[in-house]
Every structure is written in structure tokens, then in C-alpha cells.
Amino acid sequence: MKALVCTDGIRAALKPVGLGPEEVIEVLGSCLEGDEVHLVGSLAAGLGNTGSDVDLHVFVDEDVAGVVPMLFFAGRTRLDVVHYRTGAPAAALAGVPVRSTGLFGGRCALGAVPSMTDMKRLSRWATALAMYEGTRPILDEDETARVSAALVRLALDVAVRAAALATVMTARNAPLAGLAWSRAAETAVEVLVRAQGEIFVGDKWLAAKARRGGLSPEVLAEARRVGSAAEHARFTARLGLPIAEPATLVRVRRNEAPEFTFGDSTFQLAGDHLIPRFELPSESLGEALGTLGADALSEALVHHAAELVPDPAAVDGRLS
């Protein structure tokens, strides 16, 4: 059996936490059995620091019992290991759109993307580093390009949803509506940095990714200053992101839930809460706000009795 040689990439990536791959292998022992071992997460994406975890994904041929992380320590550094079946990346890729269009010099997928959990995982696989020489990358070049476009679209969908929910908060004069608008503006900046190649998903790294992508710090400062719908509209227009009137880019859907009728009152069970039964006039956010009112709609959204989802066709329309 030939000896496995650690890659230069993994040596460089582990430097911020002061570890070498040999120390990691010594701690994890048989948990790393198999050639298909990849460093994923912020260190692999070149964003980590002294406090980062060492996240490893090991691909094995046998069945694995769900996605169960195992935690180890090398000194004070956490080593997180997760085993996946060899076919997991192909399965996750199956739901990723093939079509894309140009946005901010990169590509943005057209159509709906898989769930946030799947996309986060794909973002880790697209930025992974192999532990050993000769290991195939998890995703090939074409697959990485497809995932990158989908991650840009995911950021765009998040930005749309954040702005739509800030719209609901404004309608009910919520005390934190200003903060919601500034966060919505930052999610718009995330679209830009992802399109420019910074595809690793992790909210806290926005400033680092923007810096690395050469984005002027003034853009982020401006996003932090956004505090209203009008300021958000001006900011995203200057950025060139086509999400004006975000309420028209989402749909409101009522989630099915068990109902309980007490005399004339009917409630639906949403999580641990009973909320009065409601009907939506259509999937339009504007109509839902008009019919239910901002307070009742917020209540329904907060308790998952209803949800706000980006409208793929409407967002595609803006992109084209």
C-alpha cells in the first residue's frame, strides 16, 4: 500500500491554527480511514483565523448514519469530522440549476436552488482542499462553476427575502425595522462578493470576503447605514442589483397545520403556538398585508403558519 502524502494546500490552510496535517491525523486516527479526506470550511476557503475549527469531510463507500459531526480536540483547536457517502455530492448536485446568466461579472443561476443546508454543504465542497496528494477534487471544474452560480442565486434569494421581511416590519412599525433594512443591504453586498468568486457561505465573513475581493470599504459602510425601504432601494440600485420593490419578488404561502375549533373560534397549531385560522387572498405579499394586516401576517410568519419564499420566475425575470 502506498504511503499517503499530505498536500501543500492543506499545510498552508492549517497554519492559522498552528497545526500540521500530521497532528490532525494523529488525533483522529481511524476516523480518517480512506483516501477521500477533505478540509472544508473557513480554513479551506482561506478565511479562517486562530480560533477556526478544523472541519473535515470524509467520503466512504458504506452507509453512514445521517450527518453526524464528531468533535475532537488538538490542544484547544476543535476538529470536526463528518462522514458522507461517496455519492453524496452527486446527489446534492442533482438539484442545482444548470442555466445561469451574467451578474456582476460572474454567473447567477436561473430557477430555484436547493435548500440552504444543501447549498451550504455544496459551498464547503466547492472550496474544499484534499488532505492527500492524488485525491480527486469533490467537484470538478464544471460542477464548481454550476455550484458557484447557484450560490450567487442563493445570496440573491436571501437578499430578496430579507428585503421583503423588512417591508413587513416597516408596515407594522417594528422597532428593529432599521436594523432589518441594514442587514438586507448587507445581504445585497453578499450577492456582489459571491458573484466575484467569494462563494464560501458564512455570514460573519462578509467583511473579510469583501476586503479580499477588493470591494471598497465604503460600500459596506453604506450598507450598514441603510435604515429604511427608500435607502435600501437607492443602495441596491447604485449597486446594480435588480431587486427594487422586493414585495413583488416573493410569494406568501400558508402552511398546512392541524386545526382546533372551540365554539366559533378556529385555531391552527403552529409549533408550540395556537394562532387564529386565517386565509390568504393570494400569494401576493401586498395583498396579504392588505387583507390580514401587518401584525397578523407577522404572527403567521414568525410561527411558520405561513412562509415567504422568493418567486423564482419573478427573480429570473429581473435577472434577464
Place this chain on the structure above:
Amino acid sequence: MTAIDARWFADKGTAASWTHALLVQPGLEDAEVAAEVEDWGTCLLACLLTVERLAFCEMVLDGRAASPREIELLLALDGEPTPATRGLRELHRLRAEAGPHVGRACAEAALTCLATADAHVRSRIPIDVLPMRTPEGFYPSLRVAATLEHLRKAVGLGPFQWDWWANLS
């Protein structure tokens, strides 16, 4: 000695303890490490995201929790001001005034907001929340988790869905 409502503790107390261990503690570390390496912009954002999680923890303790995801969480935070929501307002102000180059003073003020909100939330959880993601805290925290499971069973609750929470972090 003060008696604790066992059912509340087994239900909301357990959820708040897990929230702190799995969502808040990593955020506290992110903010501290970013400050250590003088990445003030990342520190400021990490403080905001962590105070949001502390606000979620408060909601869990009050039985008002729905989703820890940021957008829904901000939508849910509309009640009486709490230490965490006051922290969020202060952080919103700090962020707006930070300018293009976030400086040490701004980040330190954000860290103070974070520490205040964290102290308050910890004081509301009836047990000491152990630092789960440290070599010395990991195994003791598993023992606490096991005891919480026994308590849940004793008061007629099912097993805690900790894996759902773990996947949020």
C-alpha cells in the same frame, strides 16, 4: 434555595441551554478571536449576529421562540425591550456610525453590548452553561445533557431534538 418549575426547565431551560451551547458560544468565540487578530469589521458583525442569537435565547426562555434564523427572528422581536434587544439597537447605531474602516473603539463598544446581553441571558438559565466547545467543557456538558434528558423523561417530555439545533450552527 429557590424552587424552579421543573416542566419549564425541562422544556424551555433545556432549549435555552442548547441554544447557548450550540449557537451563542461559537459566536462569542468568533467575536473574541476577531478582536484578538484586530479584524474589527468581522468583530462588529460577529457581535451583532451573536446578540441576535442571545435575543433568540431570551425568546426561548419566555416560550416565544419560533426560528433562530435571522430574518424571522428580527420580525419576532417586537415586544418590550430586553437587554438583548437593547443591545441590538445599540449595535445598529454603532454600525451606522462606524464608517468605512471599523475601528477598535467601535468593536470594543460592540463587545461590551455582547457581554451585557450574554450576562443577562446566562443569569436567566438556572444552571451554569458549560463551555461545550472546549476540551475541559465538552464531556461535562454531555453529562449535563444526559441529566436534562432524564429530567425531560421524568416530567413527561420526549427526547430533545438536539441534532436540529446542531445543524443550525
